[in-house]
Amino acid sequence: MSTLLSVEDLQIRTAARPLVSGISFSIAAGERVGLIGESGSGKSLTALAVLGLLPDTMRVTGSITLDGHPVIGARDRDLVPLRGRSVAAVFQEPMTALDPLMRIGDQVAEVVRRRALRDGTKPGRAEIASRVLALLERVALPEPARIARAFPHEISGGQRQRGAIAMALACRPKLLIADEPTTALDVTTQAEILKLLETVVRDEGMGLLFISHDLPVVATVAERALVMRHGALIEEGPVGTLFGRPSHPYTEGLVAAARAFDAALEFAP
Numbered sequence: 001m002s003t004l005l006s007v008e009d010l011q012i013r014t015a016a017r018p019l020v021s022g023i024s025f026s027i028a029a030g031e032r033v034g035l036i037g038e039s040g041s042g043k044s045l046t047a048l049a050v051l052g053l054l055p056d057t058m059r060v061t062g063s064i065t066l067d068g069h070p071v072i073g074a075r076d077r078d079l080v081p082l083r084g085r086s087v088a089a090v091f092q093e094p095m096t097a098l099d100p101l102m103r104i105g106d107q108v109a110e111v112v113r114r115r116a117l118r119d120g121t122k123p124g125r126a127e128i129a130s131r132v133l134a135l136l137e138r139v140a141l142p143e144p145a146r147i148a149r150a151f152p153h154e155i156s157g158g159q160r161q162r163g164a165i166a167m168a169l170a171c172r173p174k175l176l177i178a179d180e181p182t183t184a185l186d187v188t189t190q191a192e193i194l195k196l197l198e199t200v201v202r203d204e205g206m207g208l209l210f211i212s213h214d215l216p217v218v219a220t221v222a223e224r225a226l227v228m229r230h231g232a233l234i235e236e237g238p239v240g241t242l243f244g245r246p247s248h249p250y251t252e253g254l255v256a257a258a259r260a261f262d263a264a265l266e267f268a269p
C-alpha cells in the first residue's frame, strides 16, 4: 500500500522548551491510525504540524510528507491546496469548523463548490443542493432538508459534529484527521459518531489519524495505534497487540485502567 503520510523526526519547540521530540510514523493510504496519550502529550501539536497550522512562534524541524508534498517549510500558498484535497480535519468542538452566522446547508455547499472548482467543474445551484442533501444524509442527519436550513445554534452538539463531518467529507480528502471529535458529546452520541466516522472513512477508502486520550475509543476506530507521552512516541503497533500485550509500562497502565473501568461498569447495580 502506498504511503499517504510520512512524519520523520518531527520536533516542535517554543523558545522556552521542547514540546514534541523527534517522533516518526507513517500512515498508508486507507489506513486508520489512532494517536493516544494523556493531556499535554503533544497529540494536537502533531496533528497541527501535519496540517501546517502550527503557530509561527514554534520552531519545527524534521520532515512531513503528505500525499507526496512536503509540509514543513512549505509556503502557505502551497499548503492551501493540500488542505481539503489531501487532508481535512474534524476537531473536538464543531463550532471551530462552523460559521455561527451561516446556515448548515450553505456551509457544506461552499465546500462542495470549492472542491468542484479544484476538480475543474462548476456545478449549478440544483446540483450543489442535491450534493449537500446527499452529504447530510450520509452523516445520518435526520430531516436533512430542515437541518440544511438551520443555523448551527439551532441544532444539537451531536448534529453539529455530524455537520462538521459532512463538511470534511465534502472535501473528499485522502486523510481525515479527527482530534478528539467525540469528547464533548454524551456517551450515546459519542458511540454513534464513532460508528459513523469508522464507516465513512472505510467506505471512502480514506486514511484516518484519530486522536484521543481514551483507549477504548481508539480501539473502536483504528487498526493501528501510536502512544505518545511527554512529547515522545513510546510505543506503536496493531491495536490488538498493543492493547492485548502492551510492552511499555505507560501503555500497560492505560490498558489496566480501561479494564478496571469496564469491570466497574459490569458490576455496577
Ligand SMILES: Nc1ncnc2c1ncn2[C@@H]1O[C@H](COP(=O)(O)OP(=O)(O)OP(=O)(O)O)[C@@H](O)[C@H]1O
Residues within 6 Å of the ligand: 014, 019, 037, 038, 039, 040, 041, 042, 043, 044, 045, 046, 055, 213
Ligand atoms: N500555542 C502554544 N504555545 C505554547 N505551548 C503550547 C501551545 N499549544 C500547546 N502547547 C503545549 O504543548 C504541549 C502539547 O500540547 P498538545 O495540545 O499537543 O497536547 P495534547 O496531547 O493534544 O493534549 P489534550 O489531550 O489535552 O488536547 C503541552 O504542554 C501544551 O501546554
